Amino acid sequence: MPLLLPPPPTPTPPCASRDPLHAAPRRSRSPSTSRPPSRHRRTASARSTLPAAARDLLADDPTPRAFSALLKAASSSASPPRRPSSLGLGAQLHAQAVVRGFLGGDDSTILATAVLSFYASCREPDLARKVFDGMPRRNAVTWNALIKGYAQAGRREEAILLFRDMKREGSHVAPDRYTFPALLSGIGREGGSGRTLVSLYAARRTLEDAKVAFDQVGSSDPIVWSSMISAYVNCEEEEGALLIFFNMLCQDIKPTQFVYSTVFSVCGRMGILEMGKQVHAHSLKSNTEKDAAMFNALLTMYSDCGCINDAQKVFSSNDCVNVISYNSMISALGQHGYPKEALEHFRQMKFAGLMPDEVTLLNLISSFNHAGLVHEGLQMFNSMVDIEGIKPMYQHYACVVDMLARSGEIGKAMKTINEMPFEAEAPLWRIVLGACSKHRDIETGKRIAEMLFEMEPYEATNYILLGNIYARLGRWTEAEKVRSLMGERGVYKDDAFSWIEMGQRTYRFGVDDRSHPISREIYRNLDRLISTIKVAGYVPDISFAAHNIQRDRKEESLYYHCEKLAFAFGDLAAPSGGTLRIMKNLRVCGDCHCAYKYFSLVTGREIILRDNQRFHHFNSGFCSCGDYW
DNA sequence: CTAGGGTTAG
Numbered sequence: 001m002p003l004l005l006p007p008p009p010t011p012t013p014p015c016a017s018r019d020p021l022h023a024a025p026r027r028s029r030s031p032s033t034s035r036p037p038s039r040h041r042r043t044a045s046a047r048s049t050l051p052a053a054a055r056d057l058l059a060d061d062p063t064p065r066a067f068s069a070l071l072k073a074a075s076s077s078a079s080p081p082r083r084p085s086s087l088g089l090g091a092q093l094h095a096q097a098v099v100r101g102f103l104g105g106d107d108s109t110i111l112a113t114a115v116l117s118f119y120a121s122c123r124e125p126d127l128a129r130k131v132f133d134g135m136p137r138r139n140a141v142t143w144n145a146l147i148k149g150y151a152q153a154g155r156r157e158e159a160i161l162l163f164r165d166m167k168r169e170g171s172h173v174a175p176d177r178y179t180f181p182a183l184l185s186g187i188g189r190e191g192g193s194g195r196t197l198v199s200l201y202a203a204r205r206t207l208e209d210a211k212v213a214f215d216q217v218g219s220s221d222p223i224v225w226s227s228m229i230s231a232y233v234n235c236e237e238e239e240g241a242l243l244i245f246f247n248m249l250c251q252d253i254k255p256t257q258f259v260y261s262t263v264f265s266v267c268g269r270m271g272i273l274e275m276g277k278q279v280h281a282h283s284l285k286s287n288t289e290k291d292a293a294m295f296n297a298l299l300t301m302y303s304d305c306g307c308i309n310d311a312q313k314v315f316s317s318n319d320c321v322n323v324i325s326y327n328s329m330i331s332a333l334g335q336h337g338y339p340k341e342a343l344e345h346f347r348q349m350k351f352a353g354l355m356p357d358e359v360t361l362l363n364l365i366s367s368f369n370h371a372g373l374v375h376e377g378l379q380m381f382n383s384m385v386d387i388e389g390i391k392p393m394y395q396h397y398a399c400v401v402d403m404l405a406r407s408g409e410i411g412k413a414m415k416t417i418n419e420m421p422f423e424a425e426a427p428l429w430r431i432v433l434g435a436c437s438k439h440r441d442i443e444t445g446k447r448i449a450e451m452l453f454e455m456e457p458y459e460a461t462n463y464i465l466l467g468n469i470y471a472r473l474g475r476w477t478e479a480e481k482v483r484s485l486m487g488e489r490g491v492y493k494d495d496a497f498s499w500i501e502m503g504q505r506t507y508r509f510g511v512d513d514r515s516h517p518i519s520r521e522i523y524r525n526l527d528r529l530i531s532t533i534k535v536a537g538y539v540p541d542i543s544f545a546a547h548n549i550q551r552d553r554k555e556e557s558l559y560y561h562c563e564k565l566a567f568a569f570g571d572l573a574a575p576s577g578g579t580l581r582i583m584k585n586l587r588v589c590g591d592c593h594c595a596y597k598y599f600s601l602v603t604g605r606e607i608i609l610r611d612n613q614r615f616h617h618f619n620s621g622f623c624s625c626g627d628y629w
Numbered sequence: 630c631t632a633g634g635g636t637t638a639g
Contacts, residue, residue, distance in 0.1 A: 226636080
């Protein structure tokens with residue numbers, strides 16, 4: 001076998017060795033470990049990756065401890081991004097340990113666990129399992145490592161089964177404070193971008209199991225709590241994550257920097273500023289020193305809640321600025337419609353000696369995209385390899401396609417898709433379809449829609465966009481046909497809703513929502529506002545009405561869009577002239593966008609609206625997006 | 630230098 005390591009030394013007589021492991025009687029090797037898997041042979045490249053120090057260490061009659069240390073070193077470079085060679089490297093260490101008789105004995109648990117952990121870190125839970133099965137003794141560390149291996153490979157069922165076996169009488173080990181983080185690590189992120197509803201559901205079930213066990217056992221270990229919080233976030237259960245955080249505070253467990261970072265991020269994505277501020281204040285009172293991640297998460301929280309100035313303040317007060325700080329700031333400025341400032345931060349960043357990465361360039365191009373600066377965006381994209389040495393990834397191409405298509409260059413967008421070195425995925429086609437709808441390109445739109453109906457038949461947006469193309473052209477029969485197709489196939493779109501914070505509470509509004517206690521006053525205020533802005537020049541744009549219904553009914557259906565209701569409520573409840581921050585789960589409707597401009601004019605209020613794409617700042621009749629979004 | 634833990638940007 002072409003092993004790079006030196007041959008095993010001639011066996012020392014047990015009595016001559018002071019190392020208890022050497023002194024241990026050699027056992028017959030278990031079948032699972034005596035013959036390393038065949039893939040070990042392929043990795044001659046491991047030769048070059050073995051550090052010289054490691055080679056010396058091994059040449060000098062290595063002990064099992066040395067093997068453990070080396071396996072650990074190989075592990076840390078193995079988990080993402082994985083280097084293909086590290087699997088071969090660890091496997092060779094494994095093989096050598098076997099040859100030297102270091103594995104298989106009752107006292108070999110630590111080394112075997114190191115081997116197991118190595119395979120687990122290489123996303124090879126089956127190899128880890130083989131080691132596990134061959135071990136005469138296992139402890140909690142062993143079990144936890146294997147559970148983590150399955151969990152991180154996305155094989156939750158097996159991880160859960162192991163967790164249950166571990167709890168069972170007779171396994172001689174009990175779950176400890178490392179077990180929950182192992183079971184929950186990476187939960188809900190399985191498969192990266194291709195996560196399905198089914199996998200999300202499965203992840204939530206695992207989470208529930210863990211929650212039950214967690215409630216039974218309890219723990220004062222902050223990392224156990226923080227892994228629970230992260231698990232909720234990854235499973236898109238933000239409210240649950242906050243509840244865990246509150247429970248943690250109630251039990252007087254001091255949140256760590258990890259916890260604060262995660263909770264800031266939760267408040268940001270939920271768009272709950274008051275809560276975010278309170279958590280921020282809590283972190284200051286608790287004397288938790290802010291680390292880089294906390295600064296960056298805090299910055300993003302303020303930006304996500306619509307407070308770009310506060311985000312900027314956090315950035316300026318950050319004394320441990322890193323690349324992510326700049327990326328976050330550039331992203332925030334782009335989403336709020338400040339491409340020049342984003343570019344300025346890019347220059348500052350390089351001046352400060354920080355190397356821009358893929359995300360930096362993506363955020364910059366995206367900031368140009370938001371602002372409709374197609375020329376600048378293309379220039380940045382075309383020069384990124386030469387000037388920054390960064391090769392465009394899929395997301396960069398997707399951003400450029402989005403930029404071209406939305407600006408009306410649908411032909412160029414299609415050309416880019418055809419020429420890019422990646423296969424376009426459904427979400428990108430959906431963006432182009434949206435642009436076809438916006439620019440009334442019916443032929444291209446139809447072609448893309450047909451393709452999307454195949455690719456993702458249950459994505460409602462595709463039907464709605466195609467329907468809108470027909471509706472805008474007044475082709476009601478065809479629009480209606482698309483609608484009924486949706487019904488036949490049982491496709492439903494997410495309900496639109498908007499929310500606004502007032503005092504300590506968040507108020508949520510659906511379309512035509514009449515569930516609010518002061519609903520009558522809200523509708524009365526909205527009717528009054530509509531009359532006022534009509535006098536000021538607002539004309540309802542009924543092309544945004546969903547159905548082919550009578551004109552006055554259409555107007556009415558527009559009035560009670562959720563974002564208008566949220567504004568009418570905020571206008572009643574907040575001191576006059578004050579800024580209102582409103583969030584929407586979907587894209588803002590074109591008519592509402594127009595109405596908001598008039599609302600800002602007639603009420604003298606600044607309105608900051610976050611939709612699922614970006615921020616709109618309405619002031620004195622104008623929007624920061626310049627009506628391009 | 631005997632094995633095991635959770636964040637932040639798009």
